[in-house]
Amino acid sequence: MINVSWQQHVLRDYSICKQKNVIIRLDLNLPVANGIIEDTSRLDAVTGFLTQMSFAGARMILISHFGEKGESLQIIANELMKRLSFVHFSPSTNLSDIQTTLQTIPYGEALLLENIRCWQGETENLPSFARSLSMLGDIYINDAFSVSHRDHASVTGIPRYILSYLGPTCERELVHLSKALNPPLPTLLVIGGAKISTKLPLINRYLDQGVHVFVGGAMVHAILKARGIHIGNSLYDKDVAIPEDIIYHPNIITPVDVVLDTGETVPVKEVPDGRTIVDCGKETLTLLDVEIERAHTVIMNGPLGLYEQGWLHGTEHVLSQMGTRPRSITYIGGGDTVTAAHKIGALKKIGFVSLGGGAMLDYLASGTLPGIDAVTKSH
Numbered sequence: 345m346i347n348v349s350w351q352q353h354v355l356r357d358y359s360i361c362k363q364k365n366v367i368i369r370l371d372l373n374l375p376v377a378n379g380i381i382e383d384t385s386r387l388d389a390v391t392g393f394l395t396q397m398s399f400a401g402a403r404m405i406l407i408s409h410f411g412e413k414g415e416s417l418q419i420i421a422n423e424l425m426k427r428l429s430f431v432h433f434s435p436s437t438n439l440s441d442i443q444t445t446l447q448t449i450p451y452g453e454a455l456l457l458e459n460i461r462c463w464q465g466e467t468e469n470l471p472s473f474a475r476s477l478s479m480l481g482d483i484y485i486n487d488a489f490s491v492s493h494r495d496h497a498s499v500t501g502i503p504r505y506i507l508s509y510l511g512p513t514c515e516r517e518l519v520h521l522s523k524a525l526n527p528p529l530p531t532l533l534v535i536g537g538a539k540i541s542t543k544l545p546l547i548n549r550y551l552d553q554g555v556h557v558f559v560g561g562a563m564v565h566a567i568l569k570a571r572g573i574h575i576g577n578s579l580y581d582k583d584v585a586i587p588e589d590i591i592y593h594p595n596i597i598t599p600v601d602v603v604l605d606t607g608e609t610v611p612v613k614e615v616p617d618g619r620t621i622v623d624c625g626k627e628t629l630t631l632l633d634v635e636i637e638r639a640h641t642v643i644m645n646g647p648l649g650l651y652e653q654g655w656l657h658g659t660e661h662v663l664s665q666m667g668t669r670p671r672s673i674t675y676i677g678g679g680d681t682v683t684a685a686h687k688i689g690a691l692k693k694i695g696f697v698s699l700g701g702g703a704m705l706d707y708l709a710s711g712t713l714p715g716i717d718a719v720t721k722s723h
Contacts, residue, residue: 345709346525350518353720355485355509360401360474362452367481368397368511369715371488371499371699372420374410375679381423383683386699389513390487391427394454398430403481404454405446406431407498409461409491415461424456431456437463440477446480458674462671466497484722487511489518490700492715493540493707500718506720513699518716520696521707524675527641529554534632534662535705536561536646537678542702546709551595556635558597560624560648560658567591567598573612576604597635601625603655623649636665641673645705647680659684667693677704 356362356714361412370390377383395403410417421433430453434445437458449455460466465473474497478484481579484502486492492514504507510518526682533550535543540563547557565580570591590596597723603609603623604616624632636642644662649655666674676685677698685691698704707713 347720348588349720350712350716351515353508353510353722354515355511358396358400358402361397361400361483363401364403364483365405365446365481366397366402366405367405367477367502367506368394369484369488369491370406370408370516371463371490372417372424373410373490374420375683376419376653380417381419383686384423385697386490387420387423387427389516389699391424392509393487393512394428394431394567399453402452403446403449403451405442406454406456407460407477408456408488409466410459412461414462415459416462417456420487421456428454430454434458439480442480460496460498462569467494469495469501471501471504473497473668475505478502478505481506482570484508484719485511486715486719487513488711488715489514489698490703491510492700492713493703494497495714496600499628499715503722506722508719510716512720514716517698517700517704517707520675521698521704522711523591523673524641524643526553526706527555527643527673531555531641531643532635532639533557534642534648535642535683536563536648536659537560538562538579538666539581539583540564540566540586541581542587543705544584544590545595547590548707551590552593556595556639558632558635560599561646561662562650563646564598565621567596567714568612574615574617575621576617578615578616578621597631599624599628600631601627603649603657619680622653622655629661631656633663633665636662636669636672641675642666642669643675643708644681645676645678645701647678647684651680651684656684660688663694664688664691677701 433456565578602621605620609625650657663685674695678701
């Protein structure tokens with residue numbers, strides 16, 4: 345059910361945070377390669393908010409994850425502390441140590457905790473851990489839309505115990521994405537990535553609204569296989585039985601030609617044994633150009649080829665076309681998609697760039713997220 349009450353739970357009056365301990369859930373899970381932060385978008389999005397909270401006189405406890413369990417937030421902390429002199433970092437994962445350190449932090453300053461996924465009980469959402477975390481603060485603010493689809497202690501657990509709000513990053517995402525829940529026709533959804541099983545609710549919802557849905561990336565291989573089309577050695581989602589009304593739906597668009605791992609382009613029904621589909625072909629992209637041209641709204645999430653292996657052309661072509669449609673309403677989300685748009689200089693030409701990948705898709709599929717519901721039920 346679509347959550348329409350979230351607007352009542354956005355923090356508006358920062359003065360209520362004066363001389364309060366305020367837990368703020370952020371998403372500082374930035375891409376890092378060889379010790380260098382490659383994209384600071386999520387950091388850029390929260391520095392203004394944290395500065396406002398500092399001026400308001402809040403003592404902030406900042407929580408984020410980074411990578412998988414065991415990876416330290418130190419490199420992200422260094423960048424944040426360089427930007428904001430009032431931020432401190434604690435490498436400890438002992439709550440008693442954190443409580444002691446907090447006593448030394450003046451109001452108006454912030455303590456960034458170590459990667460929350462290093463703490464036992466976070467991903468399991470153990471009530472005892474969530475309650476212990478909540479005891480660090482008087483108020484909780486979720487400003488991490490991109491992890492609000494996770495049922496984790498720092499996302500859905502803490503709001504059970506203390507007064508909770510949504511922050512400005514969450515508000516920005518919800519304001520824009522709520523307009524895409526029931527977009528005016530004609531609308532085109534371009535969806536890529538690996539697993540189709542997790543995307544079926546989204547695809548179903550948009551098909552029911554009359555939206556045209558182009559399926560690309562590895563997820564389309566499952567549809568092709570279900571249609572009896574040979575896909576060679578291409579990977580496909582084996583964990584799902586795709587309903588026939590999706591497989592043969594008239595508004596489902598799939599590639600008519602594909603690029604193989606040899607670099608050769610062939611009709612989609614002529615993939616030879618031993619070869620792998622790696623991208624969309626030229627005729628498919630021409631077909632997509634026509635769809636983008638006619639669409640009032642275009643939504644894209646996920647790469648159309650094996651992006652991580654360097655097959656970029658299909659993804660970058662569609663993003664470029666989206667950037668040339670000033671009269672269309674355009675949305676993109678997902679790490680690889682946003683990175684590709686940045687690379688080709690299309691980022692500023694897109695109407696709305698979501699910081700959420702999976703969260704964006706889950707929100708568009710259901711109209712809410714566990715992290716949003718947790719806050720709206722906390723008052």
